[in-house]
Amino acid sequence: xxxxxxxxxxxxxxxxxxxxxxxxxxxxxxxxxxxxxxxxxxxxxxxxxxxxxxxxxxxxxxxxxxxxxxxxxxxxxxxxxxxxxxxxxxxxxxxxxxxxxxxxxxxxxxxxxxxxxxxxxxxxxxxxxxxxxxxxxxxxxxxxxxxxxxxxxxxxxxxxxxxxxxxxxxxxxxxxxxxxxxxxxxxxxxxxxxxxxxxxxxxxxxxxxxxxxxxxxxxxxxxxxxxxxxxxxxxxxxxxxxxxxxxxxxxxxxxxxxxxxxxxxxxxxxxxx
Amino acid sequence: xxxxxxxxxxxxxxxxxxxxxxxxxxxxxxxxxxxxxxxxxxxxxxxxxxxxxxxxxxxxxxxxxxxxxxxxxxxxxxxxxxxxxxxxxxxxxxxxxxxxxxxxxxxxxxxxxxxxxxxxxxxxxxxxxxxxxxxxxxxxxxxxxxxxxxxxxxxxxxxxxxxxxxxxxxxxxxxxxxxxxxxxxxxxxxxxxxxxxxxxxxxxxxxxxxxxx
Numbered sequence: 402x403x404x405x406x407x408x409x410x411x412x413x414x415x416x417x418x419x420x421x422x423x424x425x426x427x428x429x430x431x432x433x434x435x436x437x438x439x440x441x442x443x444x445x446x447x448x449x450x451x452x453x454x455x456x457x458x459x460x461x462x463x464x465x466x467x468x469x470x471x472x473x474x475x476x477x478x479x480x481x482x483x484x485x486x487x488x489x490x491x492x493x494x495x496x497x498x499x500x501x502x503x504x505x506x507x508x509x510x511x512x513x514x515x516x517x518x519x520x521x522x523x524x525x526x527x528x529x530x531x532x533x534x535x536x537x538x539x540x541x542x543x544x545x546x547x548x549x550x551x552x553x554x555x556x557x558x559x560x561x562x563x564x565x566x567x568x569x570x571x572x573x574x575x576x577x578x579x580x581x582x583x584x585x586x587x588x589x590x591x592x593x594x595x596x597x598x599x600x601x602x603x604x605x606x607x608x609x610x611x612x613x614x615x616x617x618x619x620x621x622x623x624x625x626x627x628x629x630x631x632x633x634x635x636x637x638x639x640x641x642x643x644x645x646x647x648x649x650x651x652x653x654x655x656x657x658x659x660x661x662x663x664x665x666x667x668x669x670x671x672x673x674x
Numbered sequence: 675x676x677x678x679x680x681x682x683x684x685x686x687x688x689x690x691x692x693x694x695x696x697x698x699x700x701x702x703x704x705x706x707x708x709x710x711x712x713x714x715x716x717x718x719x720x721x722x723x724x725x726x727x728x729x730x731x732x733x734x735x736x737x738x739x740x741x742x743x744x745x746x747x748x749x750x751x752x753x754x755x756x757x758x759x760x761x762x763x764x765x766x767x768x769x770x771x772x773x774x775x776x777x778x779x780x781x782x783x784x785x786x787x788x789x790x791x792x793x794x795x796x797x798x799x800x801x802x803x804x805x806x807x808x809x810x811x812x813x814x815x816x817x818x819x820x821x822x823x824x825x826x827x828x829x830x831x832x833x834x835x836x837x838x839x840x841x842x843x844x845x846x847x848x849x850x851x852x853x854x855x856x857x858x859x860x861x862x863x864x865x866x867x868x869x870x871x872x873x874x875x876x877x878x879x880x881x882x883x884x885x886x887x
Contacts (some may be wrong), residue, residue, distance in 0.1 A: 433886040439786075439787075439819050440784070440819050440821075441820055442781060442819065442820055442821050442823070442824065444785075444823075444824055463844075507779070507780035507781045507782065508780055509779045522736060564779075566779050566780060566782050567779075601883070635779075635780060636780055637780050637781060637824075639781060649830075649831040649833075650830040650831040651820075651830060651831075652829075653830040654775045654830075
C-alpha cells in the first residue's frame with residue numbers, strides 16, 4: 402500500500418498562505434533596510450607609542466577630525482529654520498549636533514615592557530566652534546590646578562607584555578560634548594561642568610537655552626596617552642550616523658568633499674579680582 | 675530437428691563465453707534502470723509544484739584567510755520562486771547572516787551583518803519522499819559595516835558586491851503535499867570583497883502552492 406494513500410488530504414491552498422509568504426518576504430526586506438544606523442569604524446591613522454627605550458617621552462598625542470560631508474543647501478536651510486525656532490542665530494547652531502551622531506572610541510593598550518605598568522588615556526577635542534585644552538586654564542602653575550580632560554584620565558594597570566582594551570562609550574562622549582559647550586559658550590567652570598552629569602538636563606544655555614539634541618557635537622578628537630614604560634595605544638572611532646553626513650570614504654575622503662574643521666582654541670576670559 | 679554440423683557447434687561454443695561476459699553487466703544495468711526510473715518518474719509521495727516559499731535557518735562560516743577575521747554566525751534564509759517542472763525551479767534567495775568580527779582590536783566584540791539577494795535555479799529529482807537537488811545563482815551582497823576594512827577585506831566606502839553561490843541538499847516531502855523539510859549547504863563567494871567566501875548550512879521548511887505532481 403502506498404503511504405500517500407494513507408495521508409490526510411492536504412488543505413486546499415488559500416490566498417492567506419500566499420499573503421503570509423509575501424509578508425514574511427517584506428519583513429525580511431524591511432529588516433535589511435532598517436540598518437541606517439549601522440556602526441562605521443574609523444581606525445586611527447597611526448598608533449601612539451611612548452616610553453621607547455633611549456627616550457624620555459612618556460606622553461603622546463594624536464588628533465582625528467571627523468570626516469563629515471560638506472553642508473548642502475538643504476542642510477543649511479534646515480539649520481536656519483531650526484535656529485529661528487530656537488531663537489538663536491543660524492551661525493550659532495552647529496552643523497553637526499548631538500542628535501546626528503553617536504560616537505564611541507575603542508582603544509587597546511599594549512605593554513611592550515617586561516613589567517607591569519600604569520597608563521592613562523585622555524580624550525579632549527572640539528566642536529565646530531571651539532576646542533578644549535585643559536592647560537589653558539592654568540594661569541599660575543603654583544596656584545591653579547589643571548582641570549580634568551573631557552573624558553578619561555583613569556589610571557590603568559597593564560600587565561607585563563599584556564594588552565588592555567576599553568571604550569569611551571557613546572554616553573560618555575555625548576556628556577563630553579555637552580561639557581565642552583557649557584565650558585565654552587556657556588561660560589561654566591570646567592570643574593563644575595565635568596562633575597555634573599547633564600544627560601537629563603533640558604538643554605544648555607549658550608546663553609539662550611538650546612535642547613541637548615541641538616548641542617554641538619565633537620568633531621575633533623584629541624587623544625593623549627601617558628604611560629610609565631614602553632607601551633602603544635591603538636584606537637579607533639565607532640560612529641552611528643543617524644543623519645547620513647559622515648563621508649563614506651572616512652579618512653580617505655577627498656579633502657574637497659569633507660568639512661575642514663577649524664575651531665578656535667578656547668582661552669578662558671580672566672575676570673578682574 | 676536439424677543437427678548442427680560439428681564445425682558450427684564448435685564455433686558456437688567458442689563464442690558463448692564472450693557473449694556472456696558482455697550480457698551480464700548490460701542485464702544488471704537494465705535491471706537497475708528498470709527499478710529506479712519508474713521510481714524517479716513516478717514518485718510514490720505526491721508533492722505540489724508551483725509557487726513556493728522556503729524559510730530556513732542555520733550557520734555560516736568563512737573560508738580561507740577571512741576565517742581569522744569572522745566567527746561562525748547564525749544565518750536566516752528566505753526563498754521565493756516557481757517550479758517550472760518537477761525537476762527545475764527558479765526563484766530568488768534572500769540571506770541574512772550575522773558574524774562577530776574577530777579583527778585585531780580595537781574594535782573588539784563587534785558584530786556585522788552580511789545580506790545577500792540572489793536569483794537562483796535548482797535542479798533535482800525525487801525518490802519517494804526524498805528529493806536531492808543542486809542549486810546555484812548570482813546576485814548582490816551588502817555588508818552592514820566597514821569593520822572588515824581594517825583587514826583590507828573592504829576598500830574605503832565599499833559596501834556592495836556581486837554574489838555568487840552554489841550548493842545542494844536533500845529534502846523530505848511530508849505527507850501533506852504542500853510541505854517539505856530540507857537540509858542544504860551553500861558555498862558563496864563575494865568577488866569585490868577581496869573574494870570573501872564561505873559556506874552556510876541550513877535547515878528549512880518549504881511550502882509549495884500548487885497542484886500535485
